[in-house]
Amino acid sequence: CWDRTEINDIAFVVSSAIDKKKDQYRVAMQIPLVGQLGGQTGGGGGTAGSKTWYVDSASGTTIREANNKLQTSLSRTINTSHRRTVIIGEDMARDGVAPVFDILTRNPQNRLTALILVSRGEARDILNTDVQLEQFPAEMIRELAIIATSRPVFLSRFMSDLVEIGSDPYAPVISASKTKPGGKGKSNLKIDGLAIFKKDRLMDIFKDEHMTAALMLLNQARQPEFIVDLPNQMGQASIQLQKSNASFHAAEKNGKLSMTIEIRAKGIIMENQSTYETRENDQYYIIQKALNRTIKKDVISTVHRLQKLKADPAGFQDRTIRSTATTKNLLKKEWEEVYKDMEVHVVPIVTIEQGGVLYKTISH
Amino acid sequence: MNKRDKALQLIKELEDNQDRPISPNLKENLENLTLLTEGCSDIVFRQFDFGNGLCGFIVYIEGIVKSEHIQDHALRPFLMHLTDQIDEHEEALQNTLSISSVALETSMSKVAASIIEGNAVLFADGHSKGLILNIKGGQRRSIEEPITESTIRGSREGFTESLRVNTALVRFRVKTFQLKMISFKIGTKTKTDVVLAYIDGLADPKVIDKAKKRIKKIKIDAVLESGYIEEFIEDDTYSPFPQLQYTERPDTVAAQLLEGRFAIFTDNTPFVLTGPITFWQLMQASEDYYERYLMSNLIRWLRYMFLFVALYLPAIYVAVITYHQDLMPTNLMFSVASAREPIPFPAIIEALIMEISFEALREAGVRLPKTIGQTVSILGALVIGTAAVEAGIVSAPMVIIVSLTGIASFTIPRFNLAISIRMLRFPLMFLASIFGIFGIMLGTIILVLHLCKLQSFGIPYLSGISPFKRDEVKDIFVRAPWWTMTRRPGTYSRGNGQKGAKREDPKDEENNI
Numbered sequence: 001c002w003d004r005t006e007i008n009d010i011a012f013v014v015s016s017a018i019d020k021k022k023d024q025y026r027v028a029m030q031i032p033l034v035g036q037l038g039g040q041t042g043g044g045g046g047t048a049g050s051k052t053w054y055v056d057s058a059s060g061t062t063i064r065e066a067n068n069k070l071q072t073s074l075s076r077t078i079n080t081s082h083r084r085t086v087i088i089g090e091d092m093a094r095d096g097v098a099p100v101f102d103i104l105t106r107n108p109q110n111r112l113t114a115l116i117l118v119s120r121g122e123a124r125d126i127l128n129t130d131v132q133l134e135q136f137p138a139e140m141i142r143e144l145a146i147i148a149t150s151r152p153v154f155l156s157r158f159m160s161d162l163v164e165i166g167s168d169p170y171a172p173v174i175s176a177s178k179t180k181p182g183g184k185g186k187s188n189l190k191i192d193g194l195a196i197f198k199k200d201r202l203m204d205i206f207k208d209e210h211m212t213a214a215l216m217l218l219n220q221a222r223q224p225e226f227i228v229d230l231p232n233q234m235g236q237a238s239i240q241l242q243k244s245n246a247s248f249h250a251a252e253k254n255g256k257l258s259m260t261i262e263i264r265a266k267g268i269i270m271e272n273q274s275t276y277e278t279r280e281n282d283q284y285y286i287i288q289k290a291l292n293r294t295i296k297k298d299v300i301s302t303v304h305r306l307q308k309l310k311a312d313p314a315g316f317q318d319r320t321i322r323s324t325a326t327t328k329n330l331l332k333k334e335w336e337e338v339y340k341d342m343e344v345h346v347v348p349i350v351t352i353e354q355g356g357v358l359y360k361t362i363s364h
Numbered sequence: 365m366n367k368r369d370k371a372l373q374l375i376k377e378l379e380d381n382q383d384r385p386i387s388p389n390l391k392e393n394l395e396n397l398t399l400l401t402e403g404c405s406d407i408v409f410r411q412f413d414f415g416n417g418l419c420g421f422i423v424y425i426e427g428i429v430k431s432e433h434i435q436d437h438a439l440r441p442f443l444m445h446l447t448d449q450i451d452e453h454e455e456a457l458q459n460t461l462s463i464s465s466v467a468l469e470t471s472m473s474k475v476a477a478s479i480i481e482g483n484a485v486l487f488a489d490g491h492s493k494g495l496i497l498n499i500k501g502g503q504r505r506s507i508e509e510p511i512t513e514s515t516i517r518g519s520r521e522g523f524t525e526s527l528r529v530n531t532a533l534v535r536f537r538v539k540t541f542q543l544k545m546i547s548f549k550i551g552t553k554t555k556t557d558v559v560l561a562y563i564d565g566l567a568d569p570k571v572i573d574k575a576k577k578r579i580k581k582i583k584i585d586a587v588l589e590s591g592y593i594e595e596f597i598e599d600d601t602y603s604p605f606p607q608l609q610y611t612e613r614p615d616t617v618a619a620q621l622l623e624g625r626f627a628i629f630t631d632n633t634p635f636v637l638t639g640p641i642t643f644w645q646l647m648q649a650s651e652d653y654y655e656r657y658l659m660s661n662l663i664r665w666l667r668y669m670f671l672f673v674a675l676y677l678p679a680i681y682v683a684v685i686t687y688h689q690d691l692m693p694t695n696l697m698f699s700v701a702s703a704r705e706p707i708p709f710p711a712i713i714e715a716l717i718m719e720i721s722f723e724a725l726r727e728a729g730v731r732l733p734k735t736i737g738q739t740v741s742i743l744g745a746l747v748i749g750t751a752a753v754e755a756g757i758v759s760a761p762m763v764i765i766v767s768l769t770g771i772a773s774f775t776i777p778r779f780n781l782a783i784s785i786r787m788l789r790f791p792l793m794f795l796a797s798i799f800g801i802f803g804i805m806l807g808t809i810i811l812v813l814h815l816c817k818l819q820s821f822g823i824p825y826l827s828g829i830s831p832f833k834r835d836e837v838k839d840i841f842v843r844a845p846w847w848t849m850t851r852r853p854g855t856y857s858r859g860n861g862q863k864g865a866k867r868e869d870p871k872d873e874e875n876n877i
Contacts, residue, residue, distance in 0.1 A: 004797070006710055007685045007701050014694070037702035081690030082697060109690065 011076035014053075015138035017123030018063065018100050019089035025099070027066040028057035028124040029078070030138050037135070053136035055127045063103045080107070085115045085141045086155065087174065089123035093195065093202035101162070101200075104155055112156040115145040118195040118202060120175035129176045129187045140189055141174060148172035148191045149220040162200060166318030168311050169197045170218065173205050198311040206302070213295075213302035216244050216263060217314045225270070226298075228290045235273035239291050239352065241265040248316070250323035257330055258343035259316060261299060267291060267352040278355025288352045295348040303344045310336050371402040377473075379552070384472040390420060390489035397423055400476060407479075412439070422497075424484035430501030434484055437463045438497055465498035481555070504529070510612035510634075512779065517654045522612045523634035527557050530629050530636065533614035534561065538621060542566070545629075548579050556587040561617075562626040568858045571640060571821050575626050590630040590637050599819050604787055606780035607820040608639040609646065616650050624857025640821035640856060644828055644840045647671065649777035652843050660843045667775050668841070674772035674785050678719060679796035679804050681765045682711045687800030699761070706756035712797035714758050718766040719790070726770070827855045835861075 017028040036052045056073060060066035071078050086104065088097055104110050119126045131140040146152045153171045161169035175192040179185035193205040194214050206214050215221035225240045244265035251258045269278055269287065276283040306312070317335050320326050330338055374396070377384065387393055394409070401407040406426045413419035422434060469475050475485050475494040482500040507529065510522030523530045531545055542565050548558040560579060562572050578597040587593060590610060598607040611617060612634050617627045620638040628637040647667055652660040684691050685700060692700070707714060725744040729737055749767075752758045769789070776782040788811065795803030818825035828836035836853045838844040847867035854861060 004686050004800075005689075007689060007697075007704050008707070010689060010701075012689075012694075012697065012701070032698060034698055034701040035705040037698055079689060082694045084694065111690075 005077060009076050010079045011074050013078055013080045013083045014136060015085045015087065015127055015141060016080070016083060017057075017087040017089065017119070017127045018092055019123050020092035020095055021059070024059045024061060025063045025066050025092075026057055026059040026124065027063055027070060028055050028127050029070060030055050030127045030136065031074075032136050032138075051130075053138075055124070057124055063099060067103075079109065081109050081111060083110065083114055085117060085138055085145060087117045087119050087123040087126050087141065088171075089119055090121060090202065092123070093118050093197075096200045097197075097202075098200040101155075101159060105159065110155075112154065112159075114155045115142060116153050116155055116158045116171045117141065117145050117174045118171050118205075120173055120192055120205070125176055126174055126189065129189050131189055132186055137189065144174060144189060144191050145172055147222060149215065149218075150222045151220060161313070162197075164318070166312070166321055167315035168199065168313050170214075170313040171195045171197070196306065196309060196311045196313055198309065203309040203311045204305075206305070209298045210302050210305060213298040214306070214313070216241075216295075217246055217261070217299065217302065219244075219246055226291060226294050228287070228294045230274045230276065230287065230290050234276060237269060237274060237276075237287055237290075238271040239267045239287075240270050241267050241350065242353075244350075246314075248314070248319045249325070250316075250320045251325045252327055252330055253343065255329065256341050256343060257316075257320060257326065257338050258345065259319075260345040260347060261303070263295060263299065263346065263348045263350065265348075265350045267350055268354040269352060269356050272356075272358075272361055275361055277359050278352075279359035284352065284355065288350070291352065292348040292350050295350060296346045299346045299348075300344055303346075307340055307342060307344075310339060312339065316342065367399070367402055371399050374400050378476050379473075386470055386472055386475065386487070386492045386494055388490055388492045390487060393487050393494075394421060396472065397476075410434070410439075418488060420486060420488035422484050422486045423479060424499070425479060425482065428482040428502040429484055429499045431499075433463065433499040433501070434497070437499070438484070438486065463497050463499060467496045467498075468493045469496055470494075477555075507533070513611060513613050513616070513650070513777075515649070515651045515654070518650055519613065519615045521614055523614060523636060525632050525634060527559060527629055527631035530614070530634070531559055531561065534617050534621070534627070537614060537618040538563070543621065546576065550579070550582050550584065550593070551587040552585045554586040554588065557631040558587070558593065559629040560626055561621060561629065563621050563624070565859050566622065566624040566852070566857045567626055568624060568856060571823070571856070572626060574821055575628070575639070579628070587630060589633045590628065590635045593628060593630060594637055599821065603814065603818055604784040605643070605815065605818060605825065606646070606778070606784065607641065607818070607825070608637045609641045609778060610635045610637050610780070612636075613650060619650070619653070622863075623853055640819075640823040641825075642820070642823065642827045642855070643781075643815060643825050646778040646781040647776065648839070648843075653846075657843055657845045664841075664843060667777070670772035670775040671785065674769055674776065674782075675789055676792065676804065677769050677772070678715050678765055678789055679792040679807075680801075681762070682715050682793055683796035683800045683804055686711050686797060700759075703759040703761050707759050708757070710797075711762075712793065714762050715766075715793055716790075718758055718762050719769075719793070722766050722770050723786070823855055828853070 011031045012034075013029045014032055015030040019026045019028075030053055032053045033051065056070055058066045058069035058073070060069055067078070086100070088100060092100070104114070105112070126141065127137055129137050131137050134140040134143070149172060151157070158169045158171060161167050171194075172191050173193040173195050174189055177188050177190050179188055193207040194211045195202055196204050196206060196214070212221065212224045212226070216224055221241070221244050223240050223242060224244060225238055228237050228239055230237055242265065244263060247262045247264075249260040249262070251260065267288075272278065272287075274287075276287055278284055278287070306314070316339060320338075321331065378400070387396075398409070404425075407423065408426050409421050409423050411419070411421040422438065424431070424434065469478070469485075470493050475496070478496045479485055482502065484497045484499050486495040486497060488495075504526040505524050507521050507524055509520045513522075521533060523533060535543070540563070542563050544562055544564050546560040548560065550556050550558050558579065560572075560575055575597065579593070582593065582596045584592060584596070594608050594610070595601055600607065609620075617636050617638060621627055625638050625640060630636075647664070649667075652664055655663075685704070689697060704711070709717070721744075725741065728744070729741050732740055749763055753760050753763055773782050773786050776785060792804060792807045795807045797803075799806060815825055816830055824831060827833065828840050833854060835851050836855060838849055839853070847864070850864050850866060851861045852863050
């Protein structure tokens with residue numbers, strides 16, 4: 001009887017946002033108003049208005065203190081067992097996320113399958129975004145985080161990447177946006193890049209083609225799409241890759257590390273602006289070659305950028321340790337030195353499997 | 365001493381078997397019997413005088429004899445032969461009367477007993493013997509379809525209130541003299557006929573001895589239903605689980621006998637007790653054996669699944685929403701939470717309100733006359749289901765849980781098990797509301813311990829699984845095809861367990877041609 005809690009006395013937290021302002025942590029929680037969720041009418045409960053959720057926040061010198069302060073202003077007990085997304089503010093991420101992960105993993109009520117996201121700007125603003133498609137923003141955030149990578153970045157994965165020697169964590173970046181340009185229209189959320197960490201600190205956010213290439217390196221890309229510039233000023237073609245798979249082969253060369261990245265994928269032509277006919281073999285190969293070139297270029301530039309950041313989300317260090325083609329000499333040196341001088345070779349083996357139903361472009 | 369006291373004294377004397385011989389004086393006999401039957405308007409004395417010095421009377425109870433037989437088979441042949449040799453030539457007498465069973469009796473108590481059992485007794489002047497004419501009969505319900513155990517496929521015959529009709533229905537099915545039927549008479553007032561039936565050579569003699577002893581020990585003045593006997597002979601009266609099965613179906617009784625069990629027929633009730641039983645047997649419906657085995661298995665698994673639903677669903681629901689909110693999927697949790705938002709009661713109270721009103725509704729449905737029954741159940745369903753939810757007194761998920769539990773409890777084929785399961789879910793709900801899932805586990809452990817301890821005539825209640833018996837599993841969680849079940853279950857039956865051989869593939873015969 002003593003720890004009995006009726007379901008109407010619980011505030012289910014569906015999402016938390018953690019920011020850091022100077023030395024203060026600010027924790028915001030999104031709590032659905034179950035009374036407004038379309039249950040039966042009649043009886044009390046819930047607040048006025050048609051919003052199905054609300055966000056409350058509090059600050060404290062530790063995250064726990066902020067949580068406790070939040071609890072004092074809530075008539076229901078906070079229950080985090082249904083929290084499926086945790087958003088970390090950009091500033092906080094740059095300062096280091098370690099304190100967040102202590103409280104997230106110490107309390108057994110928190111689930112390790114909560115999704116980790118980094119927000120562009122303040123995390124609290126993400127929670128306050130009134131999304132159109134889902135019942136509450138947390139649901140939208142969760143769905144977005146799940147489709148951002150092919151294996152979602154759960155708390156448990158982020159933790160193991162962080163704690164393991166030889167790899168660094170990464171997480172999708174979410175940002176608030178508007179449906180019309182210039183800050184007009186309805187508010188919305190979108191996945192806006194990939195946060196690259198070194199240890200527990202956010203180093204950079206990769207966007208666009210760097211994000212795509214980074215995801216391919218991590219084997220986390222869900223149908224990455226490339227817009228390929230075709231030769232002879234023939235225009236562009238959009239090609240979607242299915243089942244892209246990157247494999248890594250570490251080798252030692254004159255005391256330096258070299259890494260060969262082999263990318264295998266199958267492509268589908270989604271759009272073709274050129275006059276290349278996707279029926280003719282030789283023209284088909286021109287498109288395929290251009291695609292391979294683009295992939296190679298993007299991946300190499302992404303790896304170089306990662307090297308500069310000294311961040312290692314793809315686990316090059318881990319692969320080097322495990323590889324039989326490298327010697328212990330390499331590992332005696334400081335990893336950052338080895339990583340910085342690493343030679344990168346990218347071997348894309350991408351074939352186009354489907355040209356679509358059309359083989360000629362209609363405009364020509 | 366007035367007439368009534370005298371009559372009571374006489375009845376007591378006869379009941380105590382203080383014998384009083386039949387007087388050769390016809391008048392004295394008539395006086396005695398009139399005194400004995402003082403106030404019984406259904407007794408008939410038919411006096412006759414044949415003229416040649418032979419006079420006498422026939423006495424019987426109207427309604428429980430075939431009175432037309434007296435005329436056709438007793439009086440008329442008697443009249444025709446005008447014999448005065450009742451004493452001297454019993455054989456001649458037996459030949460004269462065209463009644464199947466005739467006996468001579470000298471003791472008044474026995475004569476009185478045979479009258480009350482539905483025989484007619486003929487007294488003749490000058491003879492100190494009563495002639496008992498077996499013309500038992502009277503109107504009983506005819507054989508009808510068993511109402512409590514109707515099946516889609518299978519025999520449509522059900523037992524009736526008449527004991528001999530019932531034993532005959534089993535005899536029709538089991539045509540062997542190994543089928544023994546031991547008679548008992550129980551009840552000092554009702555003198556109810558009780559028959560213990562078993563197949564000699566299949567049944568365990570120890571179990572049969574035990575059953576005989578227990579039946580003999582019954583001391584009661586009246587047995588109006590087999591339930592009286594059940595409580596006298598069952599192993600543990602305080603257990604919520606039934607330790608004897610009852611059935612209205614002759615085919616079920618026949619099947620039980622063939623597995624080495626016994627059956628107890630009781631006069632005046634269509635319900636026959638069978639035993640010893642196991643828990644698993646109560647989950648088997650007779651249709652399981654008549655329908656093809658794949659369907660039978662599917663339905664049997666469904667039944668086991670719903671057994672758990674009937675026992676645990678409300679308890680688990682209460683436990684999860686008051687203690688283990690983290691166990692439910694998030695969106696389901698929100699649906700339940702939003703439905704529970706306007707409810708003023710804690711979950712356990714809400715569950716109790718609904719469960720108790722469901723039980724009341726079910727009970728009312730049984731008691732009400734058929735014509736109003738339907739109206740009341742619709743009204744009840746509407747009031748409890750829709751109105752209570754709309755008024756915000758109970759939540760919709762709880763209504764779903766309760767109705768699912770109700771439906772689940774009716775999938776259990778044996779009513780006596782169904783009712784004990786329904787009963788047991790209340791303590792489980794209380795445990796769930798006090799200790800959560802831990803409480804449910806606690807209840808389950810106690811329940812399983814009790815089941816393991818329970819016996820029915822010395823046979824462990826969970827026999828087959830605990831103690832594990834490989835040759836019985838074929839009919840516990842699955843029902844194997846008939847031709848693979850070549851051995852009888854060893855728990856009950858003794859002797860040669862073989863009951864058939866594996867079939868030869870019917871296709872082989874064709875191929876050989």
